[in-house]
């Protein structure tokens with residue numbers, strides 16, 4: 001299979017870890033990497049075809065430099081000895097920069113590019129939206145441009161594209177695949193939360209209330225302090241948990257970011273609390289804390305989703321990618337429990353499952 005060529009929309013912390021991983025795994029052991037090859041593609045067969053951002057200090061730079069520019073805080077794990085050869089271009093800002101973030105960064109004064117033209121000229125396969133949470137108008141602009149440029153679309157942010165019938169119809173009509181919504185990190189809070197709940201359910205425990213709240217640094221942490229944006233992210237995470245145990249109501253679950261602390265950098269601390277009953281109406285409580293790095297956590301899923309989306313393109317699949325989305329996203333168009341989602345994803349990449 002030919003290399004998978006991706007256009008990055010948003011050169012933030014998740015993009016930083018993704019770009020570094022392409023170089024990292026060409027030189028290091030495959031620790032932490034679940035699938036070395038997918039459809040014959042190794043990580044090093046993923047290529048950045050183009051990248052768009054709006055922030056001064058990122059726009060105009062080679063992507064190998066831009067990923068380390070402020071306000072990015074993802075760890076530097078790779079030293080690039082030469083430029084990658086992809087200059088970050090200025091996309092349309094729309095609602096991409098929240099009022100809080102606008103106080104700390106400057107928007108580039110470069111003119112906006114013609115999105116569709118740039119996307120067409122990039123000779124790419126797919127567009128990945130790594131825009132901030134709540135950047136709905138910006139997401140719609142890029143999602144529309146991807147259709148016009150005849151590219152697949154991966155919605156890693158929490159705006160509903162792949163789980164929205166209107167957008168699904170658009171991609172199907174254009175014979176293009178779409179995956180999403182809201183990336184599920186490799187060791188993400190939602191994935192771990194769902195895993196614990198599924199385990200409890202399968203052994204007969206009845207969950208009464210649960211929360212997963214986290215504190216993080218990084219601009220996405222600051223972005224989700226903004227009330228509307230925080231509520232949007234919370235809703236998609238809470239809905240994801242509710243799909244795991246449908247008997248729980250909105251009042252029984254809380255899931256989402258609670259605070260931003262600059263000094264945490266790219267780290268996220270997730271607190272999980274579960275309360276319920278088991279045999280003989282006995283009470284149980286579970287308290288768990290995990291600490292992870294957001295950037296690597298995102299890239300650990302993205303590298304698989306990208307290669308699976310390339311497979312889907314090669315196989316001529318259009319519309320929502322069902323197994324890929326259930327495996328890699330918090331709010332896929334069809335909910336499948338965690339264990340079955342992994343199995344179905346593996347069947348899909350082997351070619352034993354159509355979608």
Ligand SMILES: NC(=O)c1ccc[n+]([C@@H]2O[C@H](COP(=O)([O-])OP(=O)(O)OC[C@H]3O[C@@H](n4cnc5c(N)ncnc54)[C@H](O)[C@@H]3O)[C@@H](O)[C@H]2O)c1
Nearest residue numbers: 010011012013014053091092093096132133157220294298
């Ligand atoms: N582990 C993870 O990091 C993780 C997991 C799941 C989902 N996500 C989602 O992925 C997205 C990206 O996360 P992140 O941590 O990289 O965020 P980030 O804030 O570090 O990066 C977002 C980037 O988008 C850029 N941007 C803003 N408006 C833009 C526009 N109109 N055009 C182009 N670029 C624009 C910003 O300048 C920034 O570089 C978020 O929506 C987040 O919720 C991340």
